[in-house]
Amino acid sequence: MQLFMEDYAFIFVAAIITIALTIMLRAFGVTLIQAVVLGIPALINIEAMVSIMIIAQVLLTGVTLYKFIKALDLNYQITLEKTHQKQPDLIKEEHRGSRFSFWKTS
Structure with missing residues (x-):
């Protein structure tokens, strides 16, 4: 009996990355x-x-990669606002841009 991971190694690697x-x-x-x-x-x-x-x-890997890219962009925008290179929009009302989970990015 072969395991799922032996037959579909690319899916297993995607799961570990996810x-x-x-x-x-x-x-x-x-x-x-x-x-x-x-x-x-x-x-x-x-x-x-x-x-x-x-x-x-x-599907789960695709959604996770999308959320990760959105979180990277949000982090960059927060950095720009904190260094006064951009007008404050994100850090104005939400505790200086800190958050527990970056999964809930818009």
Whole structure:
């Protein structure tokens, strides 16, 4: 019996990268969802389930990369505002731009 990780190594690598990015974004609920999406195909080896999990993994990785890029842009904008290179917009009302989780960026 071959494992899911042996057959679909690229999906497994994407899952590890997604877990790392969600931890950096402090999105612990999404990290838990990622762990479940990663664990189900390792336990259940049904062909239909594997294809559904691959699609779910690709979607979750895409959303996580989008949120990570948005968080990088937000961090850059906050840095510009704190160094007075831009008019204060983000740091005016939300405690100088600090936040617990960068997952909830608009």
